[in-house]
Amino acid sequence: MSYIIASDLNQALQILRDSKGQARVIAGATDLFLQTLPAELVDLAGLYETTQLEETGGLLSIGSAVTHASAARSLLIRSQAAALAEACAMIGSPQVRNIGTIGGNVANAAPAADAAVALVALGAKAVITDIAGQTRVEAVEELYAGYNRSTIDSSSEIIGRLLFKSCAAGEGSAFMRFAPRRALALPLVNAAARVRVSGRRIEAVRLVAAPVKPAPTRLFETEALLQEVIPGPEIWPKVEEAAAAEVEVRGSMLRCSEQYRRHLVGTLAGRVLKEAYQRACAAEGGET
Amino acid sequence: MWGKKQEQNRSERNISGCGSYQSPEVWAKVTGKAVYGIDLEFPGMLYGKILRSPHPHARIKGIDLSAARAIPGVRAVLSAQDVHCNPYGIVVDDEMPLAVDRVRYIGDEVAVVAAVDQKTAERAMAAIKVEYEPLPAVFNPVGALDEQAPQLHEDFPGNVAWERDLIRGDPDTAFREADLVVEDSFSMPSVHPAYLEPIACVAVSEYGNGVTLHTALQSPDLVRDIISRALNLSSSLVRVIGPVMGGGFGGRVFGNLKLYILSSLLSMHTGFPVKMQLTREEEFTVGRPMIAAEINLKMALRRDGTILARESEIITDNGAYSAQAPWVSKTFSERNDSVYRIPNIKTRARLAYTNKVPTAQYRAYGNQSANFACESLMDQAAKRLNMDPLELRLKNCTQAGDTTVHGLEIKSCALTKCLQRAASEIGWDQRKSGRGYGISSGIHANGSLVANKNFRGASARVTLELDGRVNVFTGEQDYGQGAHAAFACIAGRVLGLEPDQITVYSRDSLVTPFSQGALAMRQTTIGGRAVQVAAQELQKAIIQKASEISGEPVSLENGLLKNASGRLIELTEVATGYHHQTSGLNLVGEGKYVPPASDYDETSYGNISVAYSFAAHAAEVEIDKKTGAITVHRIVAVHDSGHIVNLLTSRGQVYGGVTQGLGMGCYEGYLFEGGRVANSSLADYRIPTALDVPAIDQVFIETEDPEGPFGSKGLGEIVMVPVLGAIGNAVADAAGVPVTALPLTAEKVYQAMSGGECSK
């Protein structure tokens, strides 16, 4: 086995090309020892291109190798994409957040990856370049081929960055998880929402929960309940009910029963929407 | 939290005058220089690996070791046929080092390999071929007691590893005449001590000179005896030397005997040191967690709250082999009966063999898990009687001078004060709405006689060195709980020396006095008293020798030797004088402490221990009504452990024990899928993190116990006893309904609140 620390994205692609399917890209590599090792590993963690965090023209661009810790700390992300900052702050432990990356969280394709759930709620798209030099841009939720299986072929494709519109005036986002312990824990359920309001009326809403399907899952029916609505206290119980009714979930001995997980999806959906809505309202009138 | 002023007051009252002294080993630990079992390396050392059964129950039809033996770098590959050992065990001899013809759980040891490095050992393991014929297995202890159940051991028909039917007084009449009978069922899963360092050992055999085992144990002398029996070696040819121990909590009283015996066998076969260590996964799957239990509990009371009788029907889950499970089951079944004045008792307890991981013990020996059940029933009774739970406890709690229903003679007891103080600290009279409050009482024996009733004390040797320093040799182990610091304080107090002038040594069975070890909360009280007596003997010897030298009477006060004419005599002068006179001997004080006649009859009635510690804990919790999620805000721990010898380490014991109780109460517990442990990692077996621990307030009510050194009693285990009951009752108070199965997960609380079935 050989391990190469790439110096830039082009070199990384060149190594992949040369190795003819024998090499794979990694970044934080936190799950590396859980897997069978390929002949060659190409480390993207320190690349300039993949560690940038910037906003241009209302578009947030987050390098795929930005660590959870730096995303959680970033003032830009905290103000423009609170859900992502909150999600990144809850992953694993400080040690894991210091090496784990946002791109890795997506490419690993775990069904309840916190950052991925927030990214889907924010409407993020991944910019993926392959060894032929082709670039495709795909919604994060489209990158799941099955449980823990990504459509991204890490022997020929690289996620360069993730793109989404930053939360402008009248927009807010939030992330919440329900976990059995306050650190070092996988969530039983996590949920994220992005809401845009105008005069307290909801104009646009994205609600995502996991683990529901292999990919972070939009709850479209629940979203529809809130479209063009000025939410009053009576709406939240309905939202919770709708979210719980909308999902098919699985139970597991290690986490919780199917029935309880469904209940949690409802509860968290209500809470995270309410929070995102309140933030959107607070951000009306030019505040961001 | 501890107020500064309060803390100062307590320090001043600290009787031995060394309120925060710690053994010098602490510096090695904090700088990363301490050598633990996993750090051990010896020249020529080989690595041992164990091939384990993938089946919960199967007959071994054949084992082919030839391919493994042919791999370069492999030095030994052994199966049961290659070794000649005796069956061994802690309570009953139901284990063999390697499975003879049958495996009884997933993980059972089938073959063992020694090779020049880990990877070669792993390759050799993979090359061993074993043919199994699967047998029907039983995982549920209730099912295992069924007549039709698969039988695990020929010597234990009906899969009964241990049982007990006990009646004290006249419980049937008491139940008939009671105004109120409360009843409920509770369950507690197996729990693991989860010490942070996985068990590791290196066995070094020398031709004709037995085996030296390097491993950290709470009771090295007891383990030495078991190993020598299993290996057919004379016991003085087995020597146990301890590196620093990365946590024990009862799990390293006997540690992993299998690992010690197999590494010894490999070393004897190869002639080289052999290192073996458990992975974290193996710790969970083939370690020795504490028994799981199901208990149906009934209590009879008078209308005024007087407890008349308690009845319990208990089934505990032994797993495939017994380790300490019978003793733990016994403590589980009876210790809580002595917290209150309960005149009549009826107990039926059975320990069932199942095709699962063998079980042993964890800090407090089952007393803590039974506390959860017994104290929940107290609250249920209080509710039915429309009585304050605190008042019900105060009305019934054990007092100094009592002989309890099982014959425990309580010489000192501040349980009433502990309860009152716990209540006042938690704000019992100003309980906030929206919060749940619970209180609980506990008792724990100091050095109970359960292991060997003919060996109830301890001994120590204290020597005066030529430089005037003092060495204490003891068999009592220190793994950070502060036993050695306490001994230095105790000996120092007798001899008038500062604790840092005293070195305490315990880690070599060839050199240090035999001891029962760090179990049953006996070290400070019993071991400490032996050190005190030995130090007094040394003091006498010093005075006598000094009188001889100076030719007139001598006194030893505050570390200063003075003769009648007022001349100061240096300790070095006495030590050297004696040394020269005897051509090399040191002045020695040997001391023993044998607690006053404590004994028990065939029903176990009797005063099983020299002293009893008491505690009351109170908890304040909040429940998210939507999800059932529990937030524990505060735990108050009030302890009667007699005089506190070392405040700093005592506080550490309380913080740590309460946190382990929190873990067991809210997070931890084995999950099985068939016979397989489903949560065999620290990710899935969740112990509390720094963010999970609530505020913990602690108070010591210092009684004067007639037996402990300077009136002190044990602390290390009782710290984890009442916290289970306190949290359970606080959760029940907040939820409005008791949750009767540990751990109290959000899901169980939610189900209980919504009237679901999942609370059990």
Add this chain to the structure above:
Amino acid sequence: MKKQTINFELNGELVEVHTEPSGSLLHLLRGQLGLLGTKEGCGEGECGACTVLLDSQPVNACLIPAAKIEGKQVQTIESLSNGDTIHPLQESFVEKGAVQCGFCTPGMVMSAYALLKVNQDPTPVEVKEAISGNLCRCSGYKQIEEAVLDAAEKIDQGSRED
């Protein structure tokens, strides 16, 4: 398996090792480099006993492929003391009773050290968060938290006196 040459800075010194690139940093430190102060409690990033600093950030050495440290700085517990001196954090750990069995201590000290490097005046909650990836079974964390806060105060006083 093919070995690779890796150059990095270990406790302030440049070192070159020839090792299996996919072996873990933990095994490199404990095995080839003989630095046994970094402990292994689980090997899966779930306990924090192997916490070291990688370019000043606390990480689980058991999760880092050895080759990843090429050109980087690694700092272990061994760097904080020598025969004569000891870091104020270590002093506070001892004084406050934060060390029981001691197995989590090196990792715990490294997490706390990383915190105090970027935050000289942490709140109790910040301390809890900083050590939330380090499991301790003995202490209930209380005396560890006291020790970190105490060390912060000591360091602050020390710097004012300088």
